[in-house]
Amino acid sequence: MVSANNDWTPFVVSAPGKVILFGEHAVVYGKAAIAGSVDMRAYALVTPRNDNRARMAFPDIDIDVLFDGDTLPRLGSNDLVHPSEVEALVPEGINVSEGPGRIAILTFVYLYGSILAGRNEGAAGFNICVRSLLPVGAGLGSSAAFNVALSAALLQLSGQLQTDGSGAVDRKLINQWAFQGEQVAHGTPSGIDNSVATYGGFLKYVKGEASVSLNSRHALRVLITNTNVPKSTKALVAGVRSLRDRHPAVIDGILDTIHSIATSAAALFQSDSGDATDMAALELQVQDIIQINHGLLSTLGVSHASLERVRAITAARGLASKLTGAGGGGCALTLIPHGTPDDSVDAVERELAVEGFQCYRTVVGGGGVAITREVRGCSIEMWLRSLLDQQQQNTSQSCSDVFDIEIAGFAAFSAGSIAELKPE
Numbered sequence: 001m002v003s004a005n006n007d008w009t010p011f012v013v014s015a016p017g018k019v020i021l022f023g024e025h026a027v028v029y030g031k032a033a034i035a036g037s038v039d040m041r042a043y044a045l046v047t048p049r050n051d052n053r054a055r056m057a058f059p060d061i062d063i064d065v066l067f068d069g070d071t072l073p074r075l076g077s078n079d080l081v082h083p084s085e086v087e088a089l090v091p092e093g094i095n096v097s098e099g100p101g102r103i104a105i106l107t108f109v110y111l112y113g114s115i116l117a118g119r120n121e122g123a124a125g126f127n128i129c130v131r132s133l134l135p136v137g138a139g140l141g142s143s144a145a146f147n148v149a150l151s152a153a154l155l156q157l158s159g160q161l162q163t164d165g166s167g168a169v170d171r172k173l174i175n176q177w178a179f180q181g182e183q184v185a186h187g188t189p190s191g192i193d194n195s196v197a198t199y200g201g202f203l204k205y206v207k208g209e210a211s212v213s214l215n216s217r218h219a220l221r222v223l224i225t226n227t228n229v230p231k232s233t234k235a236l237v238a239g240v241r242s243l244r245d246r247h248p249a250v251i252d253g254i255l256d257t258i259h260s261i262a263t264s265a266a267a268l269f270q271s272d273s274g275d276a277t278d279m280a281a282l283e284l285q286v287q288d289i290i291q292i293n294h295g296l297l298s299t300l301g302v303s304h305a306s307l308e309r310v311r312a313i314t315a316a317r318g319l320a321s322k323l324t325g326a327g328g329g330g331c332a333l334t335l336i337p338h339g340t341p342d343d344s345v346d347a348v349e350r351e352l353a354v355e356g357f358q359c360y361r362t363v364v365g366g367g368g369v370a371i372t373r374e375v376r377g378c379s380i381e382m383w384l385r386s387l388l389d390q391q392q393q394n395t396s397q398s399c400s401d402v403f404d405i406e407i408a409g410f411a412a413f414s415a416g417s418i419a420e421l422k423p424e
């Protein structure tokens with residue numbers, strides 16, 4: 001709990017990005033989807049200050065705002081504000097013009113007003129700085145990782161996060177608030193991205209139902225290709241909605257087929273016996289349905305020439321790819337079947353790089369939201385710094401740009417204070 005004299009110690013919250021294997025867009029209409037976490041995360045560092053002000057620094061999108069605590073909203077449980085109506089709550093003088101910063105500021109103001117309302121009256125203020133290893137707006141759930149990290153940080157500050165005997169935090173509460181944050185950004189998100197960022201792992205998701213963890217015996221190896229073509233998740237989701245409004249029976253048929261793809265894929269992964277021959281057969285079937293799912297998404301109008309280029313390059317080497325996330329640019333996903341020679345994957349990566357695309361090789365699954373309050377033997381800022389240095393070393397060449405930006409921004413953390421990011 002935050003105390004009046006702000007004698008709490010800094011802490012770090014992190015949450016992963018996600019990759020959708022099957023079911024994007026259809027999941028918005030209550031159909032099944034399959035997704036898992038990726039090993040790129042957003043990190044929020046929270047430090048105390050003594051002047052009743054809240055500083056939010058989001059260097060990845062060039063945002064650094066200092067709020068006077070008294071000007072931020074306090075939303076009681078009776079003040080029902082829909083996330084889409086939050087602009088009216090932003091303190092005067094704060095610029096919320098179009099751009100990535102607009103959504104981030106609106107989300108912060110909404111979550112601050114809702115989560116901290118009435119619970120931090122004695123708190124003297126805090127700094128929150130979020131850095132992410134995820135490309136922003138590329139289909140890997142950067143908004144969900146941001147929302148989960150921000151929600152968990154504010155819940156922790158407000159004293160609402162209960163930990164059980166094993167030290168695990170209340171993920172359900174974090175996920176609920178992160179979903180509200182996603183609504184500020186998208187209007188009608190399905191909730192799949194924030195669920196993966198909260199719980200991690202590899203799961204089947206249906207809106208409004210508890211996620212089902214898929215216990216495939218084999219690690220699912222994928223190549224993610226960022227086409228670097230910017231896209232808007234909100235606009236793409238709205239485009240599919242308008243197509244469905246014009247042709248409800250036709251589009252519902254497509255959404256139902258995508259549902260069948262996701263449910264049969266879930267059954268396939270669940271049936272994985274761990275036997276190598278079975279795995280090869282399973283991967284062949286997964287490759288088939290990757291092609292079919294992409295075809296249907298393309299029919300929904302959410303592919304892009306750059307994504308088709310990724311498909312052609314990978315298909316020439318026998319690998320199946322589909323768009324992942326909202327489409328319209330952003331990222332493609334390629335299954336790397338077990339037994340694919342490393343030099344084939346290297347060659348594909350080189351060909352994709354020639355097109356100006358960026359590749360990440362990863363295994364689907366991994367931990368969800370995590371809060372680090374204490375580290376033995378060093379400050380939390382030093383720990384974060386060395387963790388990021390280590391990740392930089394472990395990451396393939398193609399990620400280096402992302403990490404260079406990352407490490408440069410985090411230099412301020414190792415100095416021990418977020419306030420040193422830029423002079424106020």
Ligand SMILES: Nc1ncnc2c1ncn2[C@@H]1O[C@H](COP(=O)(O)OP(=O)(O)OP(=O)(O)O)[C@@H](O)[C@H]1O
Pocket residue numbers: 042058059060061099100101102103104130131132135136137138139140141142143144146185193231232233234325326327330
């Ligand atoms: N590191 C970050 N710092 C601050 N805000 C961020 C950060 N990463 C993401 N965001 C917020 O999320 C928005 C991007 O979300 P968007 O949903 O369009 O893309 P995505 O989540 O990367 O892709 P998808 O939803 O298709 O998986 C940014 O405009 C910004 O508001």
Ligand SMILES: C[C@@](O)(CCO)CC(=O)[O-]
Pocket residue numbers: 020023024025026027028139141186188189190191192193233237325326
């Ligand atoms: C396109 C979509 O299905 C996935 C975005 O990652 C939207 C959503 O589920 O909210």
Ligand SMILES: [Mg+2]
Pocket residue numbers: 141142143144193233
């Ligand atoms: Mg998003």
